[in-house]
Amino acid sequence: MSMTIGFVAEKTCCSVATIRYYEEKGLLGRIGRAANGRRAYGWPDIGRLRLIRRLRDLGFGIDAVRTLIEAMHSPDSAACLDVRDLALSHIDVIRAKRAELDALEAILTDLAASCSDACRNGHSPDCTIIEAIRA
């Protein structure tokens, strides 16, 4: 009936060590043990791990994941809105990061291009890219 950590790792695309880590961090609740002392998982644990993995991939931190899971299990109807708010504020974070990346890409593209021009004919070591960055 119960599954080993290795099997669960395979099913959830989490490493064995990561699963133990999540347990230690309190994201999994209590995990039962078989008679031989090994962790024994059930299907709900796999679902929960997949959810955790999904949330992590979406960029939520461990604490945020815990909050979300707790809200999910809360009978409180306000919890759902808390979840939405967390998601919304997370979108802001993502947008800010993306804006940064856009700017960085533009800068690097320019720099690489001008560097390429300047360096082709042996100009060095006052590489344009360094000069431009230095400014």
Place this chain on the structure above:
Amino acid sequence: MSMTIGFVAEKTCCSVATIRYYEEKGLLGRIGRAANGRRAYGWPDIGRLRLIRRLRDLGFGIDAVRTLIEAMHSPDSAACLDVRDLALSHIDVIRAKRAELDALEAILTDLAASCSDACRNGHSPDCTIIEAIRA
């Protein structure tokens, strides 16, 4: 003539601790000491720190920054092209990250919207966002 670490921190937008950290990591070369044992910086150090900060902001890791700075000081004309290549490959990293963020934003936006709809009228705790993520 020489400047204190606090002054340099102010001029470079690096924290005092970060400047000491960069020194420890070998990004700054040898920093002189005043008679009282305190670090003594000159203007070239400030320029170098600004360059380091710029490169870090662009997403280069400490090791990459060291490589770039070394290439910059190298009399070798090939070094400039190495710098360009480092920049170019870094652009790829940035593009990949941005693509991820685009996808994440789209997902989260959808989720938050549908969650908002479902939760407005007290539906809970099977919040749509959770259900959608779980899938």
Place this chain on the structure above:
DNA sequence: CTACATCCTCAAGCAACTTGAGGAGCAAGC
């Protein structure tokens, strides 16, 4: 019965810093 895989726990390592403890120096106000 002997490998070999898997599991266990604890501990340390990674990036790139930040934070804190504990102590000394220096400049200014009284």
Place this chain on the structure above:
DNA sequence: GCTTGCTCCTCAAGTTGCTTGAGGATGTAG
């Protein structure tokens, strides 16, 4: 001259989200 308070010093540990390794027990297959 003395106290207050800021800056500086070093060394050590904490942060996040894991991964990697040591050292040892157990399970499975040939």
